[in-house]
Amino acid sequence: MSWTDERVDMLKKLWAEGLSASQIAAQLGGVSRNAVIGKVHRLKLSSRGRAPAAPARQKKNTQTTGNAGAAGTAASRRQRSARPVTASVGATALKVQFEEDAVAYQQVRPVEDVVVPIARNLKLVELTERTCKWPNGDPLSEDFSFCGADAGDNGPYCTFHSRLAYQPAAERRRNR
DNA sequence: CCCTGATTCGC
DNA sequence: GCGAATCAGG
Numbered sequence: 001m002s003w004t005d006e007r008v009d010m011l012k013k014l015w016a017e018g019l020s021a022s023q024i025a026a027q028l029g030g031v032s033r034n035a036v037i038g039k040v041h042r043l044k045l046s047s048r049g050r051a052p053a054a055p056a057r058q059k060k061n062t063q064t065t066g067n068a069g070a071a072g073t074a075a076s077r078r079q080r081s082a083r084p085v086t087a088s089v090g091a092t093a094l095k096v097q098f099e100e101d102a103v104a105y106q107q108v109r110p111v112e113d114v115v116v117p118i119a120r121n122l123k124l125v126e127l128t129e130r131t132c133k134w135p136n137g138d139p140l141s142e143d144f145s146f147c148g149a150d151a152g153d154n155g156p157y158c159t160f161h162s163r164l165a166y167q168p169a170a171e172r173r174r175n176r
Numbered sequence: 177c178c179c180t181g182a183t184t185c186g187c
Numbered sequence: 188g189c190g191a192a193t194c195a196g197g
Binding site: 002035 | 190
Binding site for chain 2: 020022037040041046
């Protein structure tokens with residue numbers, strides 16, 4: 001994939017909206033978050049409003065340079081096990097995007113008509129310590145329910161909703 | 177562990 | 188110009 005005018009345009013738009021590089025990469029498709037970040041820098045639209053402080057990082061010696069073949073090095077070097085970023089592209093990605101925006105701007109917002117594949121839509125009384133407590137619909141309504149997917153050993157949400165709930169908050173904290 | 181953007185540098 | 192690898196941090 002190359003950076004066509006349209007794709008650059010989309011990049012600018014999404015970046016201005018405050019989306020993260022990986023989210024933008026997921027929507028554009030065919031690019032990694034690194035590609036997005038790299039492009040953002042080249043376009044000189046990095047700052048996104050604030051973030052004036054440039055701590056002036058120093059880079060270590062990169063890659064191959066004088067790395068005399070130590071057997072263990074190659075294996076241990078890879079700290080990011082190759083992962084296709086948030087691979088899901090298409091309708092699902094768009095739905096996710098919608099939810100993230102909602103969560104980012106409003107504490108309480110009924111997430112209607114958003115389909116989560118693993119949702120079991122449990123009633124409040126059906127929840128256990130291990131069920132996802134992500135709310136579906138209007139809490140004041142009768143058909144209000146919770147996601148109910150397996151939430152793991154700790155945490156109130158399943159992995160899917162944990163990301164929706166927690167990531168935007170962490171991101172906001174820093175930008176503020 | 178998950179993620180974020182920033183930087184470097186071989187291509 | 189591009190973006191993977193890496194860094195530094197939450």
